[in-house]
Amino acid sequence: MRGPFGRGWPLSAAAGSDVVVVAGGLGLAPLRPLIRAILRRRDDYGEVAVLVGSRTPADLLHRRELAGWQERADLQALVTIGACATAGGIQALRNFADVRGFLAAVYATPEYVSTLSTSTPISAHVRVDFELQGCPIDGRQLLEVISAFLAGRRPAISSSSVCTECKRRGTVCVMVAHGTPCLGPVTHAGCGAICPAYHRGCYGCFGPMESPNAPALTRQLKVLGMDDDDVDRVFQTFNAAAPAFRAASGGSEGGGNEGGGRSDHDD
Numbered sequence: 019m020r021g022p023f024g025r026g027w028p029l030s031a032a033a034g035s036d037v038v039v040v041a042g043g044l045g046l047a048p049l050r051p052l053i054r055a056i057l058r059r060r061d062d063y064g065e066v067a068v069l070v071g072s073r074t075p076a077d078l079l080h081r082r083e084l085a086g087w088q089e090r091a092d093l094q095a096l097v098t099i100g101a102c103a104t105a106g107g108i109q110a111l112r113n114f115a116d117v118r119g120f121l122a123a124v125y126a127t128p129e130y131v132s133t134l135s136t137s138t139p140i141s142a143h144v145r146v147d148f149e150l151q152g153c154p155i156d157g158r159q160l161l162e163v164i165s166a167f168l169a170g171r172r173p174a175i176s177s178s179s180v181c182t183e184c185k186r187r188g189t190v191c192v193m194v195a196h197g198t199p200c201l202g203p204v205t206h207a208g209c210g211a212i213c214p215a216y217h218r219g220c221y222g223c224f225g226p227m228e229s230p231n232a233p234a235l236t237r238q239l240k241v242l243g244m245d246d247d248d249v250d251r252v253f254q255t256f257n258a259a260a261p262a263f264r265a266a267s268g269g270s271e272g273g274g275n276e277g278g279g280r281s282d283h284d285d
């Protein structure tokens with residue numbers, strides 16, 4: 019379905035089908051009547067899933083109603099999508115420092131900015147049924163996840179590394195052939211090894227693979243000329259707070275708000 023801008027919702031056309039409603043930020047407001055209409059005639063539809071996101075927990079709209087929906091047995095699964103939802107995103111760099119330092123460096127009047135002191139994955143706060151990694155995610159993987167949940171099966175998302183994708187597409191390894199540092203050995207597959215295909219090292223935008231051997235890769239990165247600061251920086255990007263990358267970068271030894279604490283602003 020598309021909308022909402024004046025198109026209406028073809029609810030009768032969806033009768034008998036599964037329905038997925040995706041809303042971000044203010045987008046939930048125009049979708050709320052649609053969700054209510056579906057729930058009033060719940061038996062007319064198959065599986066119904068509502069995915070809602072917002073910039074911060076405090077920005078979530080209609081929280082009381084959302085809580086009611088979450089308690090319903092006939093509304094489905096929470097799937098988190100992307101590095102911000104699964105690992106806190108690049109803004110999780112604040113976890114290793116004092117966020118007030120960043121505010122003072124970026125904004126002329128930081129006293130007007132209200133923000134969280136840490137950035138944490140959604141799974142740190144509520145039960146999550148599946149995490150789809152990537153910054154950005156891969157559209158084919160998203161389709162697979164949605165299809166799998168609608169079909170009641172586990173998504174067929176590989177837990178292997180970007181290296182396996184290099185091998186599958188026949189890309190020459192940039193680390194072996196050219197000595198280019200690459201996070202592919204510890205990074206979750208999904209992009210199709212785009213960067214090595216363009217003779218660049220992977221910088222880990224899909225986050226850690228299952229069971230990454232980051233210490234072994236760190237040793238190799240140092241053989242290739244990186245020092246400790248370089249290694250910290252290369253792991254402290256989009257998925258800086260993902261446990262495997264955080265450990266590899268020494269992030270847990272950093273500044274004031276390590277690892278998931280909550281500030282006065284947190285909801």
Ligand code: SF4
Nearest residue numbers: 181184191192200202
């Ligand atoms: S280029 Fe990177 S991702 Fe590809 S095989 Fe080499 S180390 Fe692995």
Ligand code: SF4
Nearest residue numbers: 209213220221222223
């Ligand atoms: S940084 Fe790594 S995971 Fe991201 S697109 Fe490039 S190769 Fe893929």
